[in-house]
Amino acid sequence: MSTITPFHVAIPVHNLAECRTFYRDVLNCSEGRSSDHWVDFNFFGHQLVIHYKPKSEEELHTNPVDGKNVPVPHYGVVLPWDIFQEFSEDLKTKGIEFIIEPYIRFKGEVGEQATMFFLDPAGNALEFKAFKDMGQLFAK
Template sequence: MSTTVSPFHIAIPVHNLDACRTFYRDILNCEEGRSSDHWVDFNFFGHQLVIHYKPKSTEDVHTNAVDGKSVPVPHYGVVLPWDTFQEFSKSIANKGVAFVIEPYVRFEGKVGEQATMFFFDPAGNALEFKAFKDMTQLFAK
């Protein structure tokens, strides 16, 4: 398998296109790309994220226990450089984002030391952002 990093593409459902467009553009600072009346492309930290309109689901959020916290499943996000994560977490907190799991460090001083945080977009999609103290340990066991 190649170790070259390539952009990924992810499409997510949203029941409120305008609110999510504002969230990804103005809160997360993602550059908006192409769009129509049913979808919007964003540059999601170098990856292509497309929000697609879908009527609201009544499905409950599922969680799994990790480190004594309730991690929402499914979720998506990106791995940021350590310093970028610190700045980004402060920026979105200052913009009023409500964390499901506040930024914290897992495995401190151990293999795979990482900072992580979880929050929802306005459509209820769970996002995780994380950063590794040493990026070479991204897949370390």
Template sequence: MANNINPFHLAIPVHNLETCRIFYRETLGCVEGRSSDLWVDFNFFGHQLVIHQKPKDDDSSLHTNPVDGKEVPVPHFGVVLSWKTFHALAKDLKQKNIEFVIEPYTRFKGLVGEQATMFFYDPSGNALEFKAFKDINQLFAK
């Protein structure tokens, strides 16, 4: 797997800009970049995440798909971290009393694609997944 990965840019809606600004900055430790009254840039583990103010929709229905016996929220986004960083983040989030949708665990144990994963929501209901592979070469393995 190549080490030179271009950063992605992702813009997501949030219904409370200040609450989400604090969440991404304080809870996840993302460094804040440029901002306005309606959006905030973050360094999201080396990628550009922008939270944009958007009024809360009345439709708050959630969709999930089963993966490894767990109900995975759709849509979701996140980052593949190193094994060590993943476990340090999981420990930190537990200490900050994050309510996990799927607690940190290892999925596909002993199979191709074995990975540590965890899911939780930001204050606006955006689902996040963080994962790690003991062998990063398994990222796209079949």
């Protein structure tokens, strides 16, 4: 495959107005179509739709990875290395509370990557990452 095809993901939120503000103003995603029950966003070139769903009492589940508790499920995007650095600094200045602070995995090894995790206002876990060499995205 030589072209990148945008993906579509729909996530549940129990607080549509608060999440609308978060994705638009904190993550800087431009808003598309909407109704009183959902909002489309340009999520780094992909379509993200937040859909209203009553709040769940389900607790956040995690799995251990590199000695850290990675939230499951989670979603996000792979950014270019320099954009990741700028984006993570912007999130810090906006007071984002990280589940896993931005850090480098596999430093100096195959698959060297930067990663970070945080929650949206509805408790959905997001991961953003970047590879030092994007050609190693699927390297073993």
